[in-house]
Amino acid sequence: MSQPGPPGTPGTPGALAQPNQPGQRVRRALVVFGTRPEAIKLAPVILAMRSDPRFQPVVVTTGQHSELLAPILEIFAIAVDHDLGIGRHGQTLAGITCAALNGLDDLVARLRPDVVVVQGDTTSTFTGALAGFYHRVPVVHVEAGLRTGNKYSPFPEEVNRRLTTALTTLHLAPTTGNVANLVAEGVPRNAVVCTGNTVIDALRHVVALPLPGPTPVVAEVEASGARVVLVTVHRRESWGEPLSAVARALARLARAHPEVVVVVPAHPNPRVRASLSPALDGVPNVRVVEPLDYRSFVALLARAVLVLTDSGGIQEEAPSLGVPVLVLREVTERPEAVAAGTVEVVGTDEERIVERATDLLDPEKQWSRSDKFRRLVNPYGDGLAVPRTVAAIAHLLGDGPPADEFLASRADRSTAVDRSA
Numbered sequence: 420m421s422q423p424g425p426p427g428t429p430g431t432p433g434a435l436a437q438p439n440q441p442g443q444r445v446r447r448a449l450v451v452f453g454t455r456p457e458a459i460k461l462a463p464v465i466l467a468m469r470s471d472p473r474f475q476p477v478v479v480t481t482g483q484h485s486e487l488l489a490p491i492l493e494i495f496a497i498a499v500d501h502d503l504g505i506g507r508h509g510q511t512l513a514g515i516t517c518a519a520l521n522g523l524d525d526l527v528a529r530l531r532p533d534v535v536v537v538q539g540d541t542t543s544t545f546t547g548a549l550a551g552f553y554h555r556v557p558v559v560h561v562e563a564g565l566r567t568g569n570k571y572s573p574f575p576e577e578v579n580r581r582l583t584t585a586l587t588t589l590h591l592a593p594t595t596g597n598v599a600n601l602v603a604e605g606v607p608r609n610a611v612v613c614t615g616n617t618v619i620d621a622l623r624h625v626v627a628l629p630l631p632g633p634t635p636v637v638a639e640v641e642a643s644g645a646r647v648v649l650v651t652v653h654r655r656e657s658w659g660e661p662l663s664a665v666a667r668a669l670a671r672l673a674r675a676h677p678e679v680v681v682v683v684p685a686h687p688n689p690r691v692r693a694s695l696s697p698a699l700d701g702v703p704n705v706r707v708v709e710p711l712d713y714r715s716f717v718a719l720l721a722r723a724v725l726v727l728t729d730s731g732g733i734q735e736e737a738p739s740l741g742v743p744v745l746v747l748r749e750v751t752e753r754p755e756a757v758a759a760g761t762v763e764v765v766g767t768d769e770e771r772i773v774e775r776a777t778d779l780l781d782p783e784k785q786w787s788r789s790d791k792f793r794r795l796v797n798p799y800g801d802g803l804a805v806p807r808t809v810a811a812i813a814h815l816l817g818d819g820p821p822a823d824e825f826l827a828s829r830a831d832r833s834t835a836v837d838r839s840a
């Protein structure tokens with residue numbers, strides 16, 4: 420693990436530290452995110468830092484998906500300190516990267532934080548890490564070590580996460596498999612802490628909240644008692660014909676199972692919607708809706724009998740709720756749930772999707788499958804990833820002992836989230 424410079428050196432721990440109590444400094448942590456999944460997974464970390472006298476979290480959003488962030492921040496009662504507002508319609512990857520890096524570089528130069536915290540694999544993740552590196556500020560990567568082995572899938576996330584690894588000081592890996600990936604690439608083991616995934620902490624926080632005024636689609640499925648198939652699909656590498664094939668498969672499933680409601684919270688990108696609409700418009704038991712606030716989404720997820728998704732986070736959330744998942748991608752960087760039998764990779768082939776979803780929707784198999792899920796150990800966490808994350812960052816900055824580590828083999832079955840909450 421790379422070491423920080425002497426206290427008081429610009430861009431290193433202690434540069435702007437302020438007295439908190441004798442012998443202790445308040446550490447300024449620049450926490451960077453730009454998309455909804457990043458906000459969900461970093462929100463409980465920000466809340467924990469705010470309640471810890473050792474830290475002063477500074478919340479920064481690049482504004483990649485501003486319209487999707489506000490509801491998440493409201494749920495967790497988090498105010499943004501700096502919004503770069505880089506989102507533009509039709510923006511290229513190069514444009515997003517340059518705008519985010521310029522804004523973050525300026526912020527790091529002005530605020531001189533003790534540490535930069537990034538999460539996941541987006542452009543905000545990579546540029547946040549690069550800005551920290553340019554100013555010799557230690558970078559902490561939450562959800563480190565995920566790999567597919569294919570730099571074009573997911574695109575551009577696989578390369579974003581690899582580049583972020585090269586810039587990172589402290590790697591917080593969700594699983595032991597992620598730790599192994601990092602060590603195989605030459606990352607020192609003492610620069611890695613296996614924390615579990617903070618999404619489990621976030622999910623537990625949100626499930627415990629009341630759901631005032633459920634959105635119309637949630638109210639509809641609750642009133643009808645219909646079985647729910649929940650679908651999220653948006654990956655850049657699937658734009659065009661692959662997404663159209665997914666839509667055709669969904670239409671066929673919906674028509675073959677009129678007792679099921681297929682709910683598709685559509686990503687705001689117009690290219691995604693253009694691929695989905697032709698096949699799904701007019702199918703009576705398909706609901707293509709606007710993106711849901713996270714609490715409503717979790718409520719639907721908890722009711723679902725099947726999830727079809729190309730999202731990474733949902734591959735972690737759904738098994739926590741005992742819901743089987745079909746992954747609409749060719750590869751996944753989250754093999755733990757595949758090994759556990761809760762997730763299956765089906766790609767975007769229309770026939771394959773219909774075949775596997777039809778089998779999973781067979782009501783005669785539902786009971787035995789539910790029983791199997793109840794016996795599984797969640798490979799992604801025990802709901803204690805956030806305290807491990809904060810402890811690991813404090814240790815990096817010389818403010819506490821080493822964090823303990825998450826081992827799925829030690830997690831008992833009680834760590835599953837209660838779907839009835």
